Amino acid sequence: MNFDFSDEQKLLQQTARDYLEANSPLTTCREILEGDQPYATDLWKGAAEMGWQGAVVPEQYGGAEFGYLELAMIAFEVGRALAPIPFGPSVYVATEAILRFGSDAQKGAWLPKLADGSAIGTFAFTEKPGQNAVAGIEASVSGGALSGTKLPVADGDVANVAIVAATEGGALGLYVVDLDGAGVTREGLDSFDMSRTQAKLAFDGAAAEKLAGADEAGIAKLLDVAAVLQAFEQVGAAERALEITREFILGRYAFGKPIAANQAIKHRMADLWCKVELARSNAYYAAWALSTDDPELATAAAIARISACEAFEDTTVEMIEFHGGVGYTWEYDCHLFYRRAKLLSSQLGTPKYWKNLLIDRLV
């Protein structure tokens, strides 16, 4: 047994970190958050040149064909940097769906563009507030034409292609929809984390190509894969938030000593450290299950998802608290993490949803 990433994988991770430190400091995230640009276009292009978007896409379709463990490491770094790019929905879901379920023609049409970053993909699943449930999906396809509304759709305003969940003759499936085609209306929504945009997509007879094999079980598998990769992003971000918090509490003095010298703070920091480490271990295990397509993936993905959501959110809540007043200002970076934590735990199903799913899978 060997439960660690290889030296080559760690090297790839270091390269990603170096690149992001140089090209995506937190000011980049803030520029997107405060400005009119929907995402950091240069960063997106740079990432594509390094092969990140095509990390698991075969070379035949222009991908780098690294593998899932490598993609997991990249996701970790994307998380650490709070990179304001439409990475997850495009890479973990859209690319993955086409890779997994697409016909040769669908793969040929989309994978090269997704892999080189010239197209952005997304996932259109939920339709209204509340728990996302398969039962609630009203979007439907008839004769290759999709009708219905999806809300919210991550990066829905900038994506070129969406993987849309819809029913046809009562059966749920996934459909590839070219968002630049006819019958698609987009409306930007105010996002809780403005460094990552969201939209409402309305389809009125839009051309929809079915992804064969993406039935309910297939969709569940797709979500498992995406949840594992996103867990790395979340743990990476949580780790960074904890580092920033640590620096701050060591430097801020009150009552004649660093606030970090107070046990009430030290102990909560120790608890957060444990949470992040547990989430990291769970993510690692799930990544292994993903990379070997082990049957354990079903439970491991749920477990990775739950602990990543909680570790990231809890870390950011305390991050603001431990910064005191400045933590509650626009100026300081705490809210960037606080926002991203909630955004990521809302996408792909909330922890509550995954907890129920986990028990289903254990029973």
Added chain:
Amino acid sequence: MDFNDTPEEAAFRAEARTWLEANAELRGPDDDAPIMGENLSDENVAAAQAWQKKKADAGWACITWPKEYGGRGATPMENVIWNEEQARFKTPGDIFSIGIGMCGPTVMAHGTPEQQARWIPKLLSGEEVWCQLFSEPSAGSDLAGLRTTAVKDGDEWVVNGQKIWTSGAQICEWGILVVRTDPTVVKHAGLSYFVVNMKSPGIEIRPITQINKAQGFNEVFFTDVRIPDDQRLSEVGNGWSVALTTLMNERQSIGSGMGVGSLEDLVEFAEGIELDGKPAIEDTAVRERIADYVTKARGLKNTSLRTLTALSKGLPPGPEASMGKLVGAVLQQEAASFAMDLAGASGALLDDEVTPDGAAWQERYLSLPGLRIAGGTDEILRNIIAERVMGLPSDARADKGVAFKDIPTGPPQ
């Protein structure tokens, strides 16, 4: 990353399994897991010693110890494999964890070759059981505040004072003992470390009844107990650094086992019990709670696998090991409490005939507070993580730079 056995590991597993099959009986689904050293009846002690001896004779005792000490120089990974395989068989409760986990490694690190030759083989074979005489009534978390004294008299030391919470003292041959040999210097500097024969004249052992009625630990009184100087480990006044070796091994040996219980048995428990006329597992709140527990338990297990990988690459065990016990003990206590709630009014029964699951959760709920305290309380473990892992400042110490005899021990009168 690879969770499968390597060819060498698979060969080791097969060898271990073959030996176990020939020497022990497979555990049935209804056989309880052995309880750790709490039921110290003569019969249980004899059974534990016989099993340890059998393993030692065949080269399966203390397998990670170097060959020169009677181990087989097994890798940490092989040790896990051995434990996994052994757990499938009916074996007696473990009364050697302190000796093997803490005393043995300390003697190996700090003892002279003569001391090692005298103690290690019988410790390994289970013939002589060991205990740890560290804590005192006024020195628990603040271990270095201990007051038991040793005064040199010719080739011997004369020990007076009291130890407390000494697990297993009543069945032990030997104990590791930290005492004060100089009260005029700062507290850490005045300590020395000895191995003491528990049958020495002047030692009185009084079992203490725990909240679960077991008598696992004891008070140990020392009245003019004489210890030959050749039973001292390391220099006079260097006792604290030897004690740190013991404590490091303690954290490692307690912490590493915590993630193993997966808490997935809670799922089964909630399937078998009714809540509002339906299996409890169908209730959303129940499902979410259990999912939380399972998630944490798996996190611990996966973390210990990561630690193991690091150990097998030759990295030293670090203070990170404190997490296992900190998170694991609280988690198990909460889970036991939750299971008892699910049992409704029967949750407050300790009757193993009628209480669901043979009152196992109730037993655990009663023993877990002890686990949270033994080997360092939650607060001490959090301090270790905060200070040694995260590099946050140490707590202010009111006794810093003060000679031991001048340190306040209670409110001013």
